[in-house]
Amino acid sequence: MKNRLLSNRLQNISYSQTIAMSAKARELKNKGYDVINLSLGEPDFLPPNFVLNAAKKAIDEGYHYYTPVSGYLELREVICNKFYRDNKLKYTASQIVVSTGAKQSIINVLLSILNKNDEVIIPSPYWVSYLQMVKFCEACPVIVRTTIENDFKINAEKLKKAITSKTKLFIFNSPCNPTGSVYSYEELKELAEIFRKYPNVMILSDEIYEHISYSADKHVSIAEFSDIYDQVITLNGLSKAFSMTGWRIGYIGAPEWISKSCDKIQGQMTSCANSIAQRAAISALQSSPIEIGYMIKKFKKRRNLVLDLIKEIPGFQFNQPNGAFYIFPNVSEFFGKKLYGRIMNNSDDFSNFLLDEAKVATVSGSAFGDNKYIRISYASSEEKIIEAFNRMKKVLL
Secondary structure, three states, X not given: OHHHHOXXXXXXXXXXXXXXXXXXXXXXXXXXXXXXXXXXXXXXXXXXXXXHHHHHHHHHOOOOOOOOOOOOHXXXXXXXXXXXXXXXXXXXXXXXXXXXXXXXXXXXHHHHHOOOOOEEEEEEOOOHHHHHHHHHOOOEEEEEEOOHHHOOOOOHHHHHHHOOOOEEEEEEEOOOOOOOOOOOHHHHHHHHHHHOOOOOOEEEEEOXXXXXXXXXXXXXXXXXXXXXXXXXEEEEEOOOOOOOHHXXXXXXXXXXXXXXXXXXXXXXXXXXXXXXXXXXXXXXXXXXXXXXXXXXXXXXXXXXXXXXHHOOOOOOEOOOOOEOOEEOOEOHHHOOOEEOOEEOOOXXXXXXXXXXHHOEEOEEHHHHOOOOEEEEEOOOOHHHHHHHHHHHHHHHO
């Protein structure tokens, strides 16, 4: 009866499956089971010491009060410097909005520009919340399938076919969660040439895994292509590269009409992001990417370890991830088979089976738009990764 009182908007979206799987893993742990959680994208490192020291200093210096909605001016200027240093992008402080995590940055943008029934193109596999946020805004997600054979990337031909008179926005991320795919300069250039012909289509470029890349090639932001610069909202944050997940700092660089709109929405929703975390973010973003290189080396080592271990389990088809800290194997070869008395019909069944029988938490590919796959995070220690794959081998071979 009470469900009738809930809004249609709420009933139109689902719970986050990544958070749900992590909660299920915690529940089993609380019952005394030894669960290895490879479901969440959360680095197991501490934030760098210079970030911790900056937060302590901010507390001692009395930064306890509201900041401007879009963030401290000093932080926004540091973000502008970061964008120019790392991405060759020129933004002014008035084009920057700092939010309570990149998730809030995204929903700010979507609420700013989307009307009911506007179309939003999302390449699949996609990060879990893109789809649900678009649905929350009562817009229409247009899912464009990509394949493992093309390294899970949308090409210019598929993009052009997906654009209609109702298209308002394109959302993608590089490096990609969940696939680890990274778009090259040439691949983004081809997409940019399409967007140039459609100046009313905006692009939300999620670059939160920017520094977690294993390629020798430099990260490329699609806003670097000057013809479409005014169409791009560049999204980033501190959760992944600086291991500051709980600090909740995300930010955008965008055309000023977008940044002003996001400031307006955020001012009515949450106001500013945490003041102490903002002061720590200044220190983080002033640092050279070299200073977090030790984390990237560890992630690459873990990536290589996972690539070796997964080969020992027949039935997994996978690509080599070149960024982020996930591998996204196709597990459909197990579908129709009976494992420990259970029929595997899809990746939901398979992911739940691994949790129940191997006590290894992964995330079903259905959360990311493809039910033939599962996402495995290697943001955990090498010891846990090795043990997790040993357990999976035991129940699958």
